[in-house]
Amino acid sequence: MATDSWAQAVDEQEAAAESVNHGGRFDDKAAQSLLNKLIRNNLVNNTNQVEVLQRDPNSPLYSVKSFEELRLKPQLLQGVYGLGFNRPSKIQETALPMMLAEPPQNLIAQSQSGTGKTAAFVLAMLSHVDPNKRYPQCLCVSPTYELALQTGKVIELMGKHYPEVRLVYAIRGNKLQRGMKLEEQIVIGTPGTMLDWCGKFKFIDPKKIMVFVLDEADVMIATQGHQDQSIRIQRMLPKNCQMLLFSATFEETVWNFAQRIVPEPNIIKLKREEETLDTIKQYYVLCNSREEKFQALCNIYGAITIAQAMIFCHTRKTAGWLAGELSREGHQVALLSGEMQVEQRAAVIDRFRDGKEKVLVTTNVCARGIDVEQVSVVINFDLPVDKDGNPDNETYLHRIGRTGRFGKRGLAINMVDSKMSMNILNRIQEHFSKSAVTTHARTHTHNLLYTQTVASS
Numbered sequence: 126m127a128t129d130s131w132a133q134a135v136d137e138q139e140a141a142a143e144s145v146n147h148g149g150r151f152d153d154k155a156a157q158s159l160l161n162k163l164i165r166n167n168l169v170n171n172t173n174q175v176e177v178l179q180r181d182p183n184s185p186l187y188s189v190k191s192f193e194e195l196r197l198k199p200q201l202l203q204g205v206y207g208l209g210f211n212r213p214s215k216i217q218e219t220a221l222p223m224m225l226a227e228p229p230q231n232l233i234a235q236s237q238s239g240t241g242k243t244a245a246f247v248l249a250m251l252s253h254v255d256p257n258k259r260y261p262q263c264l265c266v267s268p269t270y271e272l273a274l275q276t277g278k279v280i281e282l283m284g285k286h287y288p289e290v291r292l293v294y295a296i297r298g299n300k301l302q303r304g305m306k307l308e309e310q311i312v313i314g315t316p317g318t319m320l321d322w323c324g325k326f327k328f329i330d331p332k333k334i335m336v337f338v339l340d341e342a343d344v345m346i347a348t349q350g351h352q353d354q355s356i357r358i359q360r361m362l363p364k365n366c367q368m369l370l371f372s373a374t375f376e377e378t379v380w381n382f383a384q385r386i387v388p389e390p391n392i393i394k395l396k397r398e399e400e401t402l403d404t405i406k407q408y409y410v411l412c413n414s415r416e417e418k419f420q421a422l423c424n425i426y427g428a429i430t431i432a433q434a435m436i437f438c439h440t441r442k443t444a445g446w447l448a449g450e451l452s453r454e455g456h457q458v459a460l461l462s463g464e465m466q467v468e469q470r471a472a473v474i475d476r477f478r479d480g481k482e483k484v485l486v487t488t489n490v491c492a493r494g495i496d497v498e499q500v501s502v503v504i505n506f507d508l509p510v511d512k513d514g515n516p517d518n519e520t521y522l523h524r525i526g527r528t529g530r531f532g533k534r535g536l537a538i539n540m541v542d543s544k545m546s547m548n549i550l551n552r553i554q555e556h557f558s559k560s561a562v563t564t565h566a567r568t569h570t571h572n573l574l575y576t577q578t579v580a581s582s
């Protein structure tokens with residue numbers, strides 16, 4: 126798109142946002158058409174966007190070094206370039222030298238969603254393994270089955286030219302014969318199965334592990350079950366095993382806890398105002414009820430299906446209801462929620478990744494880590510709240526981070542259907558703009574787009 130029409134598109138977009146966010150109701154035809162336009166405009170990605178961002182010192186994609194300067198093994202460089210990566214992102218450039226230093230150093234690292242954390246720790250694992258030793262040397266734990274599979278795929282692709290290094294999945298359903306000893310150097314899995322494989326079944330000798338990665342580390346140490354399992358695995362590992370914790374978010378208490386369980390860590394931490402990505406524009410729409418939210422969704426359905434969209438609901442029940450209603454209206458949607466069989470879940474994600482379904486209705490089970498490049502729109506059909514009904518700021522960031530991957534433009538639409546949900550949204554907004562220009566932000570508390578712009582300027 127030429128610069129002028131690009132600028133015009135942006136202007137129109139901001140004007141539309143003004144109108145929609147200032148009380149444009151969804152039953153208001155003008156608001157509807159503006160929002161449709163807004164979505165269409167946001168789907169346009171500039172071809173050299175990533176290159177531009179990688180030269181901007183304020184962008185999380187910025188880097189001064191090349192991959193060569195990070196001293197990766199030639200086979201891994203081939204893997205990196207094979208994936209189409211030209212330059213490292215900020216987190217890759219900063220974290221890799223720390224992770225590859227001798228003697229090994231521990232790391233707790235935070236970087237915005239979609240900025241290449243997975244590639245960073247995958248490269249660290251692949252760099253550390255000794256391919257001549259036929260036993261597990263690196264463990265990587267993810268909170269969900271889908272994420273473990275996805276990270277495994279990245280390991281396979283990145284390690285394509287390093288076939289001596291092998292990988293095995295410690296996930297539900299992958300049954301091994303009793304008494305067997307694994308020969309694969311990298312094990313990726315979910316915490317329960319990983320713990321069983323290290324402890325009860327002894328498929329892995331934990332004393333030989335050199336690198337232990339906790340992906341989505343905050344949720345791994347904040348969720349009771351995951352925390353117990355992760356800590357029990359950690360206790361079996363040798364004292365000098367390198368610990369690497371990665372996430373896009375770390376609530377303060379979790380951050381403090383992480384620092385207690387990781388000895389002498391290197392730390393990469395974002396300021397609050399850096400946590401959100403400018404490339405993801407955020408809006409809300411006003412509705413009166415769940416049914417009105419559904420109607421609103423139908424009204425913008427045409428626009429959101431130009432690319433792909435993820436719709437988040439609070440409960441499995443709502444997700445099931447919404448997927449059913451959308452199907453009854455003749456829309457083709459996929460549903461993924463926690464009670465489904467894991468194999469079924471994997472199949473749904475695969476179909477969505479392949480673009481066979483354009484819209485995925487889901488719960489928080491898909492809020493983290495899932496990387497589908499074509500997702501341009503995230504819809505919070507229900508805003509994320511914790512078990513006490515308070516805003517779940519971290520989940521909000523992870524959910525909207527399913528779009529805007531690695532410099533792509535993205536759009537998040539929050540559906541507000543009551544005073545209570547408006548209050549939740551205001552509190553989420555305040556949370557992320559708090560440490561920026563507070564007074565200015567307060568005058569615009571009902572306009573997420575504005576506070577985003579103010580917060581990042």
Ligand SMILES: Nc1ncnc2c1ncn2[C@@H]1O[C@H](COP(=O)(O)OP(=O)(O)OP(=O)(O)O)[C@@H](O)[C@H]1O
Pocket residue numbers: 209210211212213214217236237238239240241242243244245372373493494495496498526530531
């Ligand atoms: N250096 C790079 N150059 C180009 N693309 C990259 C680079 N590093 C990663 N990517 C791509 O960016 C996308 C997002 O990367 P990744 O999934 O690693 O992000 P993340 O930080 O782990 O995200 P999340 O916080 O959601 O888990 C992926 O599709 C990945 O292939």
